[in-house]
Amino acid sequence: MLTILGRSNGGFCDRVNRRSFLRIGALATGAATLNLADVFRAEAGQSSKPKSVINIFLGGGPPHQDLWDLKPQAPSEIRGEFRPIDTTVPGIQICEVFPRIASMMEKFAIIRSVVGATGQHDAWQCMTGWPARELQFLGGHPSIGAVANKILGPVDPSVPAFVGLAEKSQHVPWSDPGSPGFLGQGFGCFRPEGPGLADMRLNGVTVEHLDDRKALLSSFDRMRRDVDASGMMSGIDSYNRLAFNVLTSSKLLEALDLSKEPAEVRARYGDGKPYQFQYDGAPTVNEQLLMARRLVEAGVRCVSLSYGRWDSHGQNFPLVRDHGAKLDQCLSALVEDLNYRGMLNDVTVIAWGEFGRTPQINKDAGRDHWPKVSCAIMAGGGMTTGQVIGATNRWGEFAEQRPVHFQEVVATLYNNLGIDPGSKPIVDQAGRPQPLVESGIIRELV
Numbered sequence: 001m002l003t004i005l006g007r008s009n010g011g012f013c014d015r016v017n018r019r020s021f022l023r024i025g026a027l028a029t030g031a032a033t034l035n036l037a038d039v040f041r042a043e044a045g046q047s048s049k050p051k052s053v054i055n056i057f058l059g060g061g062p063p064h065q066d067l068w069d070l071k072p073q074a075p076s077e078i079r080g081e082f083r084p085i086d087t088t089v090p091g092i093q094i095c096e097v098f099p100r101i102a103s104m105m106e107k108f109a110i111i112r113s114v115v116g117a118t119g120q121h122d123a124w125q126c127m128t129g130w131p132a133r134e135l136q137f138l139g140g141h142p143s144i145g146a147v148a149n150k151i152l153g154p155v156d157p158s159v160p161a162f163v164g165l166a167e168k169s170q171h172v173p174w175s176d177p178g179s180p181g182f183l184g185q186g187f188g189c190f191r192p193e194g195p196g197l198a199d200m201r202l203n204g205v206t207v208e209h210l211d212d213r214k215a216l217l218s219s220f221d222r223m224r225r226d227v228d229a230s231g232m233m234s235g236i237d238s239y240n241r242l243a244f245n246v247l248t249s250s251k252l253l254e255a256l257d258l259s260k261e262p263a264e265v266r267a268r269y270g271d272g273k274p275y276q277f278q279y280d281g282a283p284t285v286n287e288q289l290l291m292a293r294r295l296v297e298a299g300v301r302c303v304s305l306s307y308g309r310w311d312s313h314g315q316n317f318p319l320v321r322d323h324g325a326k327l328d329q330c331l332s333a334l335v336e337d338l339n340y341r342g343m344l345n346d347v348t349v350i351a352w353g354e355f356g357r358t359p360q361i362n363k364d365a366g367r368d369h370w371p372k373v374s375c376a377i378m379a380g381g382g383m384t385t386g387q388v389i390g391a392t393n394r395w396g397e398f399a400e401q402r403p404v405h406f407q408e409v410v411a412t413l414y415n416n417l418g419i420d421p422g423s424k425p426i427v428d429q430a431g432r433p434q435p436l437v438e439s440g441i442i443r444e445l446v
Contacts, residue, residue, distance in 0.1 A: 049346045050155045051381070051417045052296035053144060054334070055304040056289070056351040057123045057166070058327075059174035059281050060311030063357035063367050064375035065396040066320045068094050068388075069112040071359075078359045078395050081317050089386045097324035100332035101377075106386040107335050107344070109445055111376040113390025113399035116406045117355040119371035121311075122173030123166075126352055127304065128181070129410030129437050135182060138428050142187065143178030144413055145302030147436060149187045150426060151419055155299035158251050163295050164189035165288045165305040170280035177304045182428040189304065192256055255298035258287055266290065269333045272326045277319045281309020284323055286330035293337055296347050301417065310353055314364035327351070335379045348381030348416040350409070359395045372398050376409060381416035383445040407439035415441045 065071050070084040070093065084093035087105035094102055094110070101108060118125065124132040127143040134141055142150070145162035154161040164177020180188040254260060272286035284307060292303040308323040331351060338344040356374035357367030373392055379385060390402040411421040414436055421441065425433035 049343075050152075050299060050301065052300060052347045053148075053302045053381075053413050053417060054289075054292045054296065054347060054349045055127065055144065055178070055302065055413070056331070056349070057126050057174075057304065057306045058308060058310050058351055058353035059123060059169070059171075059306045060121070060309050060353065061355045061357060061369060061374070062310040062353045063312060063316060063320065064112065064373065064392070065357070065359060066095055066316065066367075067098075067324065068110045068375050068377060069392055069396055070095055071394065071396050074359075074395050077361050080361060082320070092386075092388055095320070095324060097321055098328040100328045104332060104336065107339065107379050109378045109383060109385045110388045111378070111390055111404050111409070111442075112388060112392055113401065113403050114352065114356075114374045114376050114406065114409065115372070115399050115403040117371040117374060119355060119369060120173075121171070121369075122354060123176040123178070123304075123306065124173075125354060125406045127176065127178035129407040129439075135428070135434070138182040138430070139184075140179060140181045141434070142181035142183045142426070143189075143304075144410060144417075145178045145189055145304060146180040146183050146187045147414070147419065147426065148301040148417055149180075150183050151424060152301055152417065155301065156251065159255070159295075159299040160190035160252070161301045162187075162189040163300050163303050164191045165291060165303060166191075167282050167285060167288075167306065169282050169306065169309075174281050174306055174309070177306075178302075182434070183426070184429075189302075251298055255294045255300075256291060258290060258294070261290065261294070265337070268329075268337075270326065270329045272330065276322050277315070278309050279311075281311065282306040284308045284326045286326060289330040289334045290337075293334055293343075297341070297343065307351070312357065312366050313362070313368055314366040316357070316361070316366040331377075338380060344380045345382045346380075348383070348413055349379045350376060350413065351378075352376035352409070356396075359397050373403075378445070381413075383412075383416070385445075387444065389442065389444050402444075404442060405439050407437040408442050411437045411439050412441045412445055415446055 066080055066082055070082060071079045072084055082095050082097070085096045085099065085102050086093055087102040089105040092105055092110070118131045120132060122132065128141045130141040132140060149161040152161065166175045166177040169175040177189045177191065258266065266287070269290045270286040272284035275283040288305045292305060295303050307327065310319070310323060312319045335344065335349060338347050353374060355369060355371040358370045362368055390404050391400050392398060393400040414421040419436070421436045425435050428434050
């Protein structure tokens with residue numbers, strides 16, 4: 001083990017402290033029988049790469065029958081104007097606006113039969129698996145990222161376990177990155193805001209000065225904790241720890257700095273501009289998927305973001321051509337990038353919305369809300385991809401084969417993070433254990 005020392009707090013004249021000296025000595029005495037390759041093998045056997053989730057929320061409810069579940073044999077007032085195209089997996093066809101995803105379909109899995117939507121126009125179920133009304137008096141169930149923050153904690157103390165990139169939208173529930181729920185704000189996400197990034201840099205303040213301030217704050221916190229009965233201090237402590245760790249490290253800032261990416265990589269993702277059909281929703285910021293890749297590479301366990309505004313009551317087909325083509329570019333680039341970097345088995349990517357759209361096209365050439373069935377596309381996480389799970393009937397009205405509940409999807413995401421969704425209850429503010437979900441994982445994938 002190599003140790004990089006900060007301040008000297010005593011030790012030998014060659015600046016190696018006693019503990020490090022003993023470590024080096026122990027390694028030296030075993031050198032006759034233990035070579036460097038053996039050390040690396042031993043360390044590899046004792047550790048594994050951290051797992052991550054990138055949760056892409058397609059706010060507004062994407063039309064399932066115009067993305068991954070086309071109905072070419074249905075009447076024109078149902079099938080719409082898109083044609084299906086073949087993919088690299090025989091028998092799987094998707095919409096014509098996704099040629100890049102079609103060219104690497106073996107890396108993706110499509111769920112055509114997501115059920116259990118409450119019909120609410122928000123991200124809550126995609127972030128938690130639960131209806132928003134469940135345990136509402138306690139703040140609701142926590143999101144995937146908050147649970148990962150609570151159970152697994154950060155991979156690196158200077159990098160938050162949970163980051164929300166969701167842009168602020170006029171319809172506020174679409175910009176929800178995932179609530180900490182009854183776990184409390186201490187386990188919520190870190191949200192990097194544009195101008196606010198400047199506040200994360202040390203301007204004329206030394207690390208030593210921060211350490212002195214941290215020691216002073218800690219002494220006050222210990223005193224307040226002794227008289228605190230509500231548990232809020234643990235949340236405040238976590239904020240303080242995160243603030244100091246982020247301020248004294250450049251790792252998070254570097255992950256958020258896309259200028260460090262080669263121009264050809266950024267071009268592959270695109271920027272998603274011009275932003276069209278945004279209205280009261282999220283813009284199509286393709287670069288956020290690149291930022292998500294950089295964040296999980298830096299050690300973030302869960303990144304959530306909101307992509308586009310898919311509430312297509314009118315102009316459904318131009319909207320899907322715009323949003324779909326942009327999503328095709330950045331989502332295929334993300335999966336390709338993760339695969340190239342050897343990260344795809346450790347990062348689960350999902351893109352989905354709160355519900356589907358009506359089979360019948362309305363008078364405004366749009367599709368209305370349809371909570372009976374929706375869809376999802378997934379990749380990575382060591383899953384069995386190159387397949388379609390579930391099927392709707394011939395008009396796309398309901399799940400005819402293998403309905404997959406929101407909670408099954410979320411259970412699978414927990415499983416891929418290394419959290420057993422069936423045996424890891426978490427305790428709410430009243431001291432009662434609460435299940436993460438009440439469904440099993442999607443066995444076809446895992």
